[in-house]
Amino acid sequence: GAGVSQSPSNKVTEKGKDVELRCDPISGHTALYWYRQRLGQGLEFLIYFQGNSAPDKSGLPSDRFSAERTGESVSTLTIQRTQQEDSAVYLCASSPRGDYNSPLHFGNGTRLTVT
Amino acid sequence: AQKVTQAQTEISVVEKEDVTLDCVYETRDTTYYLFWYKQPPSGELVFLIRRNSFDEQNEISGRYSWNFQKSTSSFNFTITASQVVDSAVYFCALSEAGRGSYIPTFGRGTSLIVHP
Numbered sequence: 001g002a003g004v005s006q007s008p009s010n011k012v013t014e015k016g017k018d019v020e021l022r023c024d025p026i027s028g029h030t031a032l033y034w035y036r037q038r039l040g041q042g043l044e045f046l047i048y049f050q051g052n053s054a055p056d057k058s059g060l061p062s063d064r065f066s067a068e069r070t071g072e073s074v075s076t077l078t079i080q081r082t083q084q085e086d087s088a089v090y091l092c093a094s095s096p097r098g099d100y101n102s103p104l105h106f107g108n109g110t111r112l113t114v115t
Numbered sequence: 116a117q118k119v120t121q122a123q124t125e126i127s128v129v130e131k132e133d134v135t136l137d138c139v140y141e142t143r144d145t146t147y148y149l150f151w152y153k154q155p156p157s158g159e160l161v162f163l164i165r166r167n168s169f170d171e172q173n174e175i176s177g178r179y180s181w182n183f184q185k186s187t188s189s190f191n192f193t194i195t196a197s198q199v200v201d202s203a204v205y206f207c208a209l210s211e212a213g214r215g216s217y218i219p220t221f222g223r224g225t226s227l228i229v230h231p
Contacts, residue, residue, distance in 0.1 A: 042223035043206065056218065100210040100217040101148045103162035
């Protein structure tokens with residue numbers, strides 16, 4: 001079946017502009033995660049959605065970052081007033097139940113470049 | 116708090132050499148899972164293996180093997196007879212059962228370069 005799909009694959013934006021990144025998880029997966037990967041760095045957790053529960057936003061670095069998810073499907077990560085330090089690959093992942101023993105299924109990521 | 120340390124930033128080997136990637140973790144939970152993921156140059160992270168905290172048996176899958184030792188809080192990954200296709204960044208991750216939301220913590224990754 002289809003995997004996790006992210007769009008766009010690449011985004012170049014000017015400093016100060018807003019951007020929206022989209023994630024389509026695997027159908028039926030209730031849990032959805034956003035991570036950020038800076039060049040040469042590990043994966044930095046941003047936000048987690050599980051079913052209809054309130055999202056865990058503890059990883060969002062500032063109030064310029066927000067994310068929404070429609071039911072158990074598409075999620076959008078929005079970065080307002082982008083800064084150069086926001087340049088990174090943004091990875092989305094989903095898992096069937098979001099429990100601690102479920103591996104994550106990742107998309108190919110969106111490479112964001114802020115000029 | 117949970118923490119995963121992959122001290123090796125980059126490893127370079129020649130094809131057919133064996134290589135071990137280290138992973139050391141910290142957790143206060145007694146119930147947890149450990150994972151390894153592979154991120155090839157194409158970018159998509161792929162799940163390789165998981166191990167729960169109550170199962171210390173080593174596992175072998177083809178050229179890959181994993182050594183889990185609770186006494187040293189380590190979950191090391193060995194590739195035997197490495198191949199060029201093994202070149203990738205490898206991530207170790209930890210997920211605790213006691214945490215309200217099950218958010219895996221990832222290490223910084225180890226970049227493995229296998230030269231022909």
